Amino acid sequence: MRISVVGLGYLGAVHAASMASLGHDVVGVDVDAAKVESLRLGKSPFYEPGFDDLLAELQDSGRLTVSTDLASVAGCDVHFVCVGTPQSAGSLAADLRYVDTAFTEVVGHLAPGDVVVGKSTVPVGTAARLAEVVEAGAPGATLVWNPEFLREGHAVDDTLHPDRIVYGVPRGPAGERAVQVLDAVYAAPLADGTPRIVADYPTAELVKVAANSFLATKISFINAMAELCEVAGGDVTQLADAIGHDARIGRQFLNAGLGFGGGCLPKDIRAFMARADELGAGEAVAFLGEVDRINNRRRERMVELAAEVLGGAVRGARVALLGAAFKPDSDDVRDSPALDVAVRLSDAGADVIVADPQAVEPARSRAPQLTYTRDVDEALAGAELVLLLTEWREYRELDPVAVGEVVARRQVLDGRNALDRAAWEAAGWTYRSLGRA
Ligand code: UGA
Numbered sequence: 056m057r058i059s060v061v062g063l064g065y066l067g068a069v070h071a072a073s074m075a076s077l078g079h080d081v082v083g084v085d086v087d088a089a090k091v092e093s094l095r096l097g098k099s100p101f102y103e104p105g106f107d108d109l110l111a112e113l114q115d116s117g118r119l120t121v122s123t124d125l126a127s128v129a130g131c132d133v134h135f136v137c138v139g140t141p142q143s144a145g146s147l148a149a150d151l152r153y154v155d156t157a158f159t160e161v162v163g164h165l166a167p168g169d170v171v172v173g174k175s176t177v178p179v180g181t182a183a184r185l186a187e188v189v190e191a192g193a194p195g196a197t198l199v200w201n202p203e204f205l206r207e208g209h210a211v212d213d214t215l216h217p218d219r220i221v222y223g224v225p226r227g228p229a230g231e232r233a234v235q236v237l238d239a240v241y242a243a244p245l246a247d248g249t250p251r252i253v254a255d256y257p258t259a260e261l262v263k264v265a266a267n268s269f270l271a272t273k274i275s276f277i278n279a280m281a282e283l284c285e286v287a288g289g290d291v292t293q294l295a296d297a298i299g300h301d302a303r304i305g306r307q308f309l310n311a312g313l314g315f316g317g318g319c320l321p322k323d324i325r326a327f328m329a330r331a332d333e334l335g336a337g338e339a340v341a342f343l344g345e346v347d348r349i350n351n352r353r354r355e356r357m358v359e360l361a362a363e364v365l366g367g368a369v370r371g372a373r374v375a376l377l378g379a380a381f382k383p384d385s386d387d388v389r390d391s392p393a394l395d396v397a398v399r400l401s402d403a404g405a406d407v408i409v410a411d412p413q414a415v416e417p418a419r420s421r422a423p424q425l426t427y428t429r430d431v432d433e434a435l436a437g438a439e440l441v442l443l444l445t446e447w448r449e450y451r452e453l454d455p456v457a458v459g460e461v462v463a464r465r466q467v468l469d470g471r472n473a474l475d476r477a478a479w480e481a482a483g484w485t486y487r488s489l490g491r492a
Contacts (some may be wrong), residue, residue, distance in 0.1 A: 061085075064138075135174055140322075148325075181258050181431045202262055207387055224295055279333055292472050312471040376400070381393070394421060408433070435458055439462075442468045443474060467479055469487070472488050
């Protein structure tokens with residue numbers, strides 16, 4: 056099929072390349088010329104495992120072209136809109152200006168029979184509104200809402216092998232035809248047996264925010280248990296293992312620690328609360344406010360714990376922070392718990408050095424006042440306190456004996472419950488973590 060993808064961020068760029076790898080002819084469009092140039096040269100503009108290999112495979116195929124000119128979507132049959140919906144400045148609501156602009160512009164290039172597909176995470180009701188924009192500007196074209204569930208760090212695999220595919224379609228023949236068109240786009244994952252759910256627009260929009268709200272709630276639930284373990288003298292890791300054996304609960308997303316960040320979970324639960332309020336159903340999701348507060352308290356607790364271990368002498372203390380990205384295998388620092396803790400400690404006067412294998416430059420542009428290095432040994436040298444904030448594999452696998460030789464004091468705070476506590480203690484370290492006595 057001939058496919059266009061508008062918006063080439065973490066979602067759109069991977070979607071465009073993945074669709075090309077499935078055999079479709081894809082044109083990707085973004086306003087950011089540097090991003091487009093990077094993709095044109097077959098280089099990912101961000102760190103995402105496996106994505107450079109996918110781009111390299113496509114380089115000679117001619118099936119993926121990229122452009123800054125939105126007019127190049129003309130002639131495609133299916134148009135995916137993958138632009139961002141960040142949190143609005145000064146409110147909890149999603150900022151829909153990029154979605155609105157993308158739709159207004161794409162509509163001008165549609166032909167009758169085209170299918171335009173929203174993938175961005177939007178407040179419920181947006182698709183119905185945009186369907187009117189499509190109907191008015193491009194009679195005979197159909198809007199589908201097709202939320203995306205990929206995780207950063209696993210984006211290529213999640214796109215090629217999704218665990219479910221959801222279409223929100225209008226009733227009647229136009230919707231039925233749109234389902235057939237999207238089935239042809241996703242023929243490969245559907246042939247693999249991927250479940251496909253065909254719903255109305257509001258359900259499809261709600262599926263996405265419900266999924267992210269559930270995941271955020273699961274993380275904050277275990278972090279609330281961590282708070283209890285801290286005051287009662289329990290061990291949240293053992294607690295998570297024990298409740299996780301119950302198949303109804305499950306062990307995934309029960310890793311207690313610094314909590315969730317990134318460009319999705321935090322802003323999605325806030326936008327959901329804002330939208331529910333507008334619909335007069337704010338009470339139904341008021342608990343998400345508590346989920347958000349539990350999450351933010353973990354960052355505060357981490358800073359308090361650092362001060363405690365330093366005996367209150369934060370000012371001037373050399374602190375090595377391992378991790379800046381919001382999670383491992385990503386260079387994304389949007390609402391990163393790690394970077395937040397780094398800024399708070401630096402504001403409190405600590406002599407902070409932040410290490411990250413991939414996220415140094417994105418972190419530097421968000422928090423230029425901090426000192427950064429890609430080299431973990433440089434960060435560790437002379438540290439009075441080491442904080443593990445993002446559990447990159449190379450940090451989880453550090454040898455506590457060797458690290459003990461280069462630091463000034465053997466004190467470690469495990470913000471992700473990711474280190475082998477017994478091994479660190481055996482090597483003479485004072486080990487503290489969130490949720491474990
Ligand atoms: C999340 C969802 O998992 C995806 O399904 C969704 O498509 C995506 O948002 C989106 O809306 O685009 P992502 O933001 O890439 O994906 O990251 P997650 O893997 O969900 O992790 C989010 C945060 O939770 C990270 O900061 C991570 O460190 C934290 N986390 C995760 C925990 O603190 N504990 C856990 O047990 C799991």
